[in-house]
Amino acid sequence: MLRTDSARRLLALAAAVAVLAIALLIRALAGGPLEQHSGTALYASMIYAGVFFLRPRTTPLVAGAVAVAFCWLVELSQLTGVPAYLSERSLLARLALGVAYDPLDMLWYPAGVLPLVAVHVLLRARATARAAG
Template identity: 55%
Template sequence: MLAAAAGFLAVALAIRAASAGALESTGRLEQYSGTALYASMTYVGVLAVWPRRSPWVAATVAWAWCWAMECFQLTGIPAELATRSLLARLVLGIRFDPVDLWWYPVGIVPLAVAHAWLRRRRPAP
């Protein structure tokens, strides 16, 4: 799961580097792909912490986390922390964007569907 999370992060950073050349970018491709890939990282992070959770429980927890972090940005605290730490910026974000609320499921739902499909195909122990 951690390798998958690292892979999603690498893809997000590669998209930013290839299209904008900087971590701080405002293009739609960089923003929306980054949001969806953040959600994907969150999903696999949930499974890394709770590996036996069902895909739908993991998806719900990941989705709730993403929405909570997005709403937390309304406080201004993440923006302040982001000025001091790249890690805080990557985990908490900077500013609220209501469009992001709709991009989180784009990163979570396909993984949950694939996970559920793979679980059904696996033989019972």
Template identity: 90%
Template sequence: MLRTDWSRRLAALAAAVAVLAIALLIRALADGPLEQHSGTALYASMIYAGVFFLWPRATPLVAGTVAIAFCWLVELSQLTGVPAYLSERSLLARLALGVAYDPLDMLWYPVGVLPLVAVHLLLRRQRATA
């Protein structure tokens, strides 16, 4: 079982790196709403992968719920001004926490997670029937 957990963690890490590469590519090539909204959705996708890195035995539905809830909490925390303060002092904080609340982001987080949950459930179902 321990070996399976590590292989799941490595797969989650690889997925997060792939999503980050896609996000950076879009950022380099696009501008405006595509850059903004795709970045938001891909951030949520990375959080989904991160849940599996930290908790490899999570189910897709639980991981999706945790990822969306985490993203929403980070977004709502921007209403306090703390992320903006930290973002002024750290690029890492800016990338992880953002700067300003955007209610539209609350809709884009599920866009980044729900397709992954659906694909993950389909793959699990196929594996179970094989």
């Protein structure tokens, strides 16, 4: 079990890099809906890892809720036109904020986070049982 915040942050950073690598691989090899929807789900997965980078002692359920809420907030902000405006001027803004609202994305964010929460809860329970037993 990881005992230090530094180790947890390092693991969160490694997870985010791995998710980014998977997203880029899918983008290079696939196209169409697979690329779009997997990218949305993987974006949410990176945000989940980012929560642990910023707050390493966060519980999986809280991190999952924060990640989904953040993604929904970003998606809803696209209704204002501000992300589109910023995306025209910056590739980083385009990658982080997107361009246009897509209601289907609202479903894909939890799809990217919920499996991670479930696995994380199971791994923590296993580690706790091992430490107690």
